[in-house]
Amino acid sequence: MDVEKQYDLFVIGGGSGGLACAKQAAKLGAKVALADFVKPSPLGTKWGLGGTCVNVGCIPKKLMHFAATLGELRHDQVEAGWVDTQVDSKHNWEKMVENVNNHIRKLNFGYKNQLMRGDVKYYNKLAELIDANTIKLTDNKGQIETVTAKNILIAVGGRPSYPDNIPNIQKLVITSDDLFWLQENPGKTLVVGASYVALECGGFLHGIGNEVAIMVRSILLRGFDQEIAEKIGLYMEEKGIRFIRGCVPDMIEATEDNKRKVTWIINGQKYEEIFDTVLVATGRVSDTQKLNLEKVGVNMNKNGKILCSADDKTSVPNIFAIGDCVEGRPELTPTAIKCGQLLANRLFNKATELMSYEFVATTVFTPLEYGCIGYSEEDAIKKFGEDKITVYHSIFKPLEWNYFEMHSGESCFAKLIVLNDNRRVIGFHYLGPHAGEVTQGYAVAMKMGVTKEQFDSTVGIHPTCSEELVQVTAVKGIDEAQKEGC
Numbered sequence: 246m247d248v249e250k251q252y253d254l255f256v257i258g259g260g261s262g263g264l265a266c267a268k269q270a271a272k273l274g275a276k277v278a279l280a281d282f283v284k285p286s287p288l289g290t291k292w293g294l295g296g297t298c299v300n301v302g303c304i305p306k307k308l309m310h311f312a313a314t315l316g317e318l319r320h321d322q323v324e325a326g327w328v329d330t331q332v333d334s335k336h337n338w339e340k341m342v343e344n345v346n347n348h349i350r351k352l353n354f355g356y357k358n359q360l361m362r363g364d365v366k367y368y369n370k371l372a373e374l375i376d377a378n379t380i381k382l383t384d385n386k387g388q389i390e391t392v393t394a395k396n397i398l399i400a401v402g403g404r405p406s407y408p409d410n411i412p413n414i415q416k417l418v419i420t421s422d423d424l425f426w427l428q429e430n431p432g433k434t435l436v437v438g439a440s441y442v443a444l445e446c447g448g449f450l451h452g453i454g455n456e457v458a459i460m461v462r463s464i465l466l467r468g469f470d471q472e473i474a475e476k477i478g479l480y481m482e483e484k485g486i487r488f489i490r491g492c493v494p495d496m497i498e499a500t501e502d503n504k505r506k507v508t509w510i511i512n513g514q515k516y517e518e519i520f521d522t523v524l525v526a527t528g529r530v531s532d533t534q535k536l537n538l539e540k541v542g543v544n545m546n547k548n549g550k551i552l553c554s555a556d557d558k559t560s561v562p563n564i565f566a567i568g569d570c571v572e573g574r575p576e577l578t579p580t581a582i583k584c585g586q587l588l589a590n591r592l593f594n595k596a597t598e599l600m601s602y603e604f605v606a607t608t609v610f611t612p613l614e615y616g617c618i619g620y621s622e623e624d625a626i627k628k629f630g631e632d633k634i635t636v637y638h639s640i641f642k643p644l645e646w647n648y649f650e651m652h653s654g655e656s657c658f659a660k661l662i663v664l665n666d667n668r669r670v671i672g673f674h675y676l677g678p679h680a681g682e683v684t685q686g687y688a689v690a691m692k693m694g695v696t697k698e699q700f701d702s703t704v705g706i707h708p709t710c711s712e713e714l715v716q717v718t719a720v721k722g723i724d725e726a727q728k729e730g731c
């Protein structure tokens with residue numbers, strides 16, 4: 246006989262995906278509980294409810310990126326006639342961190358309130374599965390209780406991973422879990438890695454006045470359009486960030502004055518240099534190790550990512566998984582949120598809609614921001630063939646940059662990739678100011694199947710950067726409009 250379960254849904258993980266699913270399920274009348282427990286980072290940083298995005302991801306990153314862009318505006322202000330601006334004024338790290346951390350604390354508190362008001366039972370406890378319906382909860386004093394649920398959602402996200410070739414690495418470096426909560430400016434910093442986290446963090450650290458070097462093992466922004474990735478690198482280099490390419494740290498040691506001596510080898514030649522801080526941004530691993538998933542029968546890949554079907558079901562029918570801990574899904578906050586809401590609708594509102602990962606827009610918040618939707622040029626060629634696509638582009642400068650001397654050598658870039666047979670725009674790329682704001686609206690059009698001709702027939706807003714996207718010209722392939730002599 247089936248014993249009554251305490252909850253209709255138990256959510257493990259109070260980050261973007263878990264919170265969204267719990268709140269939506271409770272709104273639909275389900276009896277819901279959520280456990281969120283943060284293991285401190287090696288530096289001891291411990292944060293509140295909200296997961297990666299709120300505590301150590303999107304939110305502090307965007308605020309620090311904003312702080313860095315404000316620094317650049319000092320020069321523009323002087324050229325625009327502001328008289329008391331000092332172009333060489335210094336940045337106060339402690340003040341920024343205090344304000345950012347206070348904002349995060351407010352968000353943590355807000356999420357707790359939302360759960361309470363939404364009638365979701367919140368456990369600030371570490372969860373682990375005992376069987377497919379029973380969860381063991383342990384608090385920070387080691388007290389244990391068990392609860393039961395009909396359905397379980399695993400939304401445990403991920404934590405930074407460390408290169409495995411350096412002895413004692415966790416004591417010698419910091420990760421993005423530490424950076425946003427550091428009480429002191431990290432000083433001269435070596436960033437290891439070359440994707441979102443490395444380029445964004447390296448970018449804002451330099452923007453607020455730090456000396457920064459970025460160590461790149463192979464290419465910048467793997468998976469993104471490489472023409473644009475290289476333009477981002479070039480722009481950052483021109484601003485004064487050093488790129489050390491084609492290597493990884495061979496050794497990291499603490500010096501007597503607690504700095505970091507880093508050794509690396511390029512083409513057989515050994516280099517060494519002292520940094521105040523080494524930030525590793527070499528990818529993330531899923532937080533699934535201690536959930537007892539294997540014993541319960543949930544299948545994972547060798548990196549601990551959970552294998553799910555399109556309806557977010559794991560290999561155990563009443564256990565679901567969403568967000569960063571799932572194999573093959575984009576690691577982005579809005580995808581985790583949407584996925585969680587849709588899952589709640591399917592479980593408790595008889596809905597059938599599945600998450601669509603087609604044309605998900607994203608932005609990399611590098612000093613010059615990069616927004617993109619759909620295929621990179623490389624992926625479009627691989628999937629459709631070089632003769633089946635046309636690439637359009639525009640090199641441009643925002644009006645303000647032409648007017649201000651300090652931007653004289655800089656330029657922005659836009660690229661559209663179009664399928665020749667139906668003229669559908671399958672790749673959208675914008676490198677320029679406010680990329681997130683520019684890109685979001687175009688994502689609606691791309692989801693609706695917009696064609697190049699519809700872009701062309703749209704009247705631009707002048708003078709903006711966004712208008713460049715409705716007037717790009719063909720550089721590779723056949724421009725149908727030109728062929729027809731339009």
Ligand SMILES: Cc1cc2nc3c(=O)[nH]c(=O)nc-3n(C[C@H](O)[C@H](O)[C@H](O)COP(=O)(O)OP(=O)(O)OC[C@H]3O[C@@H](n4cnc5c(N)ncnc54)[C@H](O)[C@@H]3O)c2cc1C
Nearest residue numbers: 258260261262282296297298302372402568569576577578
């Ligand atoms: C530096 C950085 C910047 C980023 N910037 C952006 C950005 O600008 N835009 C964007 O869209 N995305 C960004 N991301 C990615 C985004 O933060 C993640 O994709 C998103 O937070 C994933 O949500 P999630 O719900 O899957 O997991 P998470 O938000 O990681 O939440 C998981 C939660 O589960 C808890 N947990 C784990 N195990 C247990 C357990 N056993 N018991 C109880 N609780 C547990 C964790 O402590 C955590 O609180 C960034 C990521 C990083 C690292």
Ligand SMILES: NC(=O)c1ccc[n+]([C@@H]2O[C@H](COP(=O)([O-])OP(=O)(O)OC[C@H]3O[C@@H](n4cnc5c(N)ncnc54)[C@H](O)[C@@H]3O)[C@@H](O)[C@H]2O)c1
Nearest residue numbers: 408438439440441442443462493526527528576577608609
């Ligand atoms: N703006 C945003 O939306 C945003 C920002 C940050 C992160 N994120 C999400 O977080 C995810 C994780 O980002 P990430 O940058 O941490 O990881 P990633 O997995 O995307 O990139 C890891 C980088 O580290 C390098 N690397 C790996 N092992 C290395 C080693 N041993 N030595 C030197 N280099 C090594 C890789 O070549 C790569 O450049 C992303 O996939 C993204 O979805 C999103």
